[in-house]
Amino acid sequence: xxEVEQDPGPFNVPxxxxxxxxxxxxxxxxxxFFWYRQDCRKEPKLxxxxxxxxxxxxxxxxxxxxxxxxxxxxxxxxKLSDSATYLCVVRxxxxxxxxxxxxxGTRLKVLA
Amino acid sequence: xxEVTQTPSHQVTQMGQEVxxxxxxxxxxxxxxxxxxxxxxxxxxxxxxxxxxxxxxxEIFDDQFSVERPDGSNFTLKIRSTKLEDSxxxxxxxxxxxxxLFFGExxxxxxx
Numbered sequence: 681x682x683e684v685e686q687d688p689g690p691f692n693v694p695x696x697x698x699x700x701x702x703x704x705x706x707x708x709x710x711x712x713f714f715w716y717r718q719d720c721r722k723e724p725k726l727x728x729x730x731x732x733x734x735x736x737x738x739x740x741x742x743x744x745x746x747x748x749x750x751x752x753x754x755x756x757x758x759k760l761s762d763s764a765t766y767l768c769v770v771r772x773x774x775x776x777x778x779x780x781x782x783x784x785g786t787r788l789k790v791l792a
Numbered sequence: 793x794x795e796v797t798q799t800p801s802h803q804v805t806q807m808g809q810e811v812x813x814x815x816x817x818x819x820x821x822x823x824x825x826x827x828x829x830x831x832x833x834x835x836x837x838x839x840x841x842x843x844x845x846x847x848x849x850x851e852i853f854d855d856q857f858s859v860e861r862p863d864g865s866n867f868t869l870k871i872r873s874t875k876l877e878d879s880x881x882x883x884x885x886x887x888x889x890x891x892x893l894f895f896g897e898x899x900x901x902x903x904x
Contacts (some may be wrong), residue, residue, distance in 0.1 A: 712890070723883055723895035724835060773890075773891065777847035778825060780885075780893055782835040 681706050684783035686768050692789045697758050701786045703751040703768030709779075710770040713744055715753045718765045718785060727753075727766070759792045794818045798884050798896035806904055808873050811898045815867045815884030824867045825885040825893070826859065830851070835883070841867065874903045 686703045693699045705713075713730040728735065730742040730751055741754040751768055768783040797816045805811050817824050826838040838850040839859055846859065858870045867886075871878055881898045 718835075721881070723897050725895070726892050771890075775848045777840045777842045778887065778890055779837065779840065779848060780825070781837065782827075784834040 682783075683707055683766050683781050684770055685767055686786050688784055688786060690789055691785040692791055693758055695758060695760060697790075698754065699726050699758055699788060700754045700755075701753045701766055701768075701788075703753075703783055705749050705751070705768075705770045705781075707770070707772060707781075708749065709772045709774075710749075711773060712771040712773070713751050714744075714769040714780075715740075715742060715751075716767040716769055716782075718767055722766075724767055724769075724782075752776035755788075758792060760787075763788055763790045794805060795894070796884055796886055796894050796896035798882075798899050800899055801897065802902070803904065806811075809825075811871045811874055811901060813871075813882050813884075813901070814871045815869070815896055816865055817867055817884065817886030818888075818894055819865070821886035821888050821894075823859065823887040823889075825887075826869045827883045827895075828880040829883065829898075830880045838869070838882075850890040853868060871901075876903050878901045879903045889904055 715727040716724040717727045718724045730744045733768045739756045743752045752762040765787045767785045799814045824841040829835045837850050839853045840847045856872045861867045883898045884896045885893050887893045
């Protein structure tokens with residue numbers, strides 16, 4: 681079983697739609713959680729951290745359910761510029777360092 | 793804004809040749825990483841480096857791979873004898889403490 685699992689998509693949605701992505705992780709030692717965004721052939725960039733109480737940043741809302749080992753990202757009022765791959769990332773510590781494990785990513789295409 | 797810089801942006805090499813990919817992490821960062829991404833696939837962890845030594849490495853990071861931080865600013869990844877399957881985008885990343893992981897723009901390696 682992959683340590684971080686995501687539906688690869690693609691999700692094709694019209695502008696203005698609300699879309700939700702889910703992610704599950706298998707290692708209960710995972711401590712911190714993030715959503716990164718990756719544009720085609722570019723580097724991943726942090727979109728937002730995910731906190732236990734859930735958090736919002738503008739049109740983006742992230743939720744964490746530690747009991748179910750589940751993370752979600754909700755995008756409201758989708759824009760064309762939201763088209764990208766969204767990477768679920770978990771972090772755990774060990775061996776004197778922090779290890780970031782990436783999911784395969786969920787591809788989003790927002791259509792005009 | 794400080795950034796992680798990588799060179800070269802693209803390298804084409806013949807199978808069996810040695811390749812060195814260079815990275816300059818953000819100056820006050822303490823943790824350094826190499827990841828790779830084969831076209832269309834997930835971002836895969838290769839190695840982490842902290843306190844002047846490798847702190848963790850993946851199964852991919854075999855004897856053909858090595859990392860160095862020779863002068864306190866550069867962080868290099870060497871592939872001793874490249875194989876076709878080493879063709880990928882290689883991302884360097886750095887982090888101060890348990891914070892955001894910043895990525896460079898990547899070095900695309902093509903092995904012929």
